[in-house]
Amino acid sequence: MSNTASPLNQRLQITPSVASKNRIFKSAMSEQMGDRDHAPTDALIHLYKTWSEGGTGILVTGNVMIDRNALGEPKNVVLDQQSDLGLFKRWAQAGTANDTQLWMQLNHPGKQIPNMLCKEPVAPSAVPLGNGLEDMFNPPRALTESEIENLIQRFAWAAKQAKDSGFSGVQIHAAHGYLVNQFLSPHHNRREDQWGGSLQNRMRFALEIYRAIRHEVGSDYPVGIKLNSADFQKGGFSEEDSMEVIKALQEEGIDLIEVSGGNYEHTAMVGSEVKDSTKKREAYFLDYAEKASKLLSIPLVVTGGFRSAEAMNEALESGATDMIGIARPLAVDPDLPNKLMADNQHKIELKTLTTGFAKLDFMSMLDLTWYEHQLDRIGRGKGPKPNLSPWRSVLRTFAIMGGHAFKRRRA
Template identity: 70%
Template sequence: MKNSTTPLKNTDRATLLARPLSILAGTSVKNRLFKSAMSEQLADRNHAPTEELVHLYRTWSEGGTGLLVTGNVMVDRTALGEPRNVVLDTESDLSLFRRWAEAGRQNGTQIWMQLNHPGKQTPNFLSTEPVAPSAIPLANGLEKTFNCPRELTEKEIVIIIKKFAWAAAKAKKFGFTGIQIHAAHGYLINQFLSPHHNRRNDQWGGTLENRLRFLREVYSAIREAVGEDFPVGVKLNSADFQKGGFSEEESMQVLKALQDEGINLIEISGGNYENPSMVGANVKESTIKREAYFLDYAEKARARLKIPVVVTGGFRSAAAMEAALASNAVDMIGLARPLAVDPRLSHKLLSDGSHKITLKKLTTGIPSLDFMAMLDVTWYEQQLARIGKGKPTKPNMSAWASVLKTLASVGLLSFQRRRA
């Protein structure tokens, strides 16, 4: 079997998506299709997994995808990014976690749990006093719905690190086959990495080495908890695309440092709530042609790395996916929203090299309403909810129907800004 460091020949193009990939000794993924984390909002009111979540992942595992990454699982129920996040902490109801993992392992599929802490990216109706590396509020109008955070004490930082490790150990015990650390999209780990959001003058801030310390310690604690033979990956920003934020140059240094530490896989993304590049904001024409949002960065990163690299965002056709794999810029193709519309998409891509999916542009025609109703998130959450209930998706569901459904089912709390 060729691994991620072996160049792929152009003559292999027709079958690149179907080729297995070695993650570490004894662990391989059956193909190159990677389901990236999405906002699911399918936990119960106590933040435990539900039957809908179990059914959703069973459907995806039967749909042909090689590796499924869960929606972010929070390590602390007092720090939520969204109202119905799953939480895995000492107060969790653990009864359905094992069945969730089992559902995701069907059909020879890998299922990795994504672990996260939102830091200050928790809406004010969920937390009156969020925490962060520094007491720096979110900007660009977000200060209306996100409170200014309190700076974490060093003791609290150490406690959070232990929470990540505890959750990872439980995930392994329940049958999840890997862990992904969410260090992107402006959540707590990304906040520590960013010189804009992290203005500490102790060992957790200042130089890149210090700002990287929190992520390093989280990874080290997780690795100790799960052992050397268990896959641990990370989702990292290529950049924050924000003045004074985490830069591409710094991101490249972090990638190399994480590989040296022993991380097994890197998923590349970018942006945060203030600049949501991960959902296609401000996409260049050249990017649209290649489909993937972060492929240029991945090509640079690939030259420095020996571990598998995944790019998520923008891929829509088997042809573009094959081209990205053939160029050796990436080792796996990350898919998110397309799998919310068609949970069997991976099977179609693997069996038909000309297959592609088109996602409709979502708008009510009133941009302020689209923004307020989080249309680019809630429309897809509603598709996931249908799959979870055993119903077919509605690719042609109108934006207005989605907005009305959001208002009816969740009420005013739904009109708080959320991102994947």
């Protein structure tokens, strides 16, 4: 039974005609549940049906790639001109049950493509990934201007298909070191044309993607963006830059901004190197949100770290955020939103994941893949297994990745 007095249970207007039934926002997690043609599987559809019944107001999909020749991971879902839209319609129908909104997150990985999937990835500039990732990701080449224009149109085309397939909205992924974030970062973007240099030029790619999407989907269809508060990287996208970008996006008419942070080189989004004061408040990026909320009149979502109804309600009541973004907790308990709204004292604990070997944990991306394995269980109707051994997760990850490493890529 929902507690209607809970701030979590209050409706939120997104556009003049679209509202979220509550303040809980399921942030994107990479599900790794696309089929061999990178289409939604029955398991993925069942996963979102389960989440729609769990009480979340807005569900955001894991990154749907706009180009099947640029995958961040082997089993990404892709929405391009080769896609079977019938399967996307089934996904949308499942995820919008129970008055739930389902938004599709649109993404391009740029240079964050494992080397087994791509010989020569593309990026704003030919700057390789560092911080121990050199052996796993090939150096990129710089995009040409015509390729940049083509990618903008791919984002817009995919957004129109998402709308036509029944998705409630779309979100541009401009965080976590993927292509749009690479353009924003002065470390990764060293171009000397209109797409690089000044912040105005570095944000041009994100703004042009938004403008092209808006042109395709119309004025009242929800379009959001996931943006880093900062990259937490020397010479990278800074908090000051981020504040300027959110102001520009609001002026353009974007409907919602989700705040996160970090990238593959500095994984702030999974809570690495969190200060004690931050742990107490739970949310990793709440300090940034408190400043950002003073600049914004559109909904702001803070994702990362929330575990208790008490901290979520405090954040909402403070005005620092309009919605609470949660991800990994929903992989362990898909019914968590219903529980949080029914009981102001409810909370969830997530265990620390390690094999005891830090390098192995890093190589297998254990903090991400363990949760992907939970999603796979839910999709197959088995339910999550919170006590799943990290070792079993690592072995499963390498078995999956190994199979793809030896599989010849299709054109």
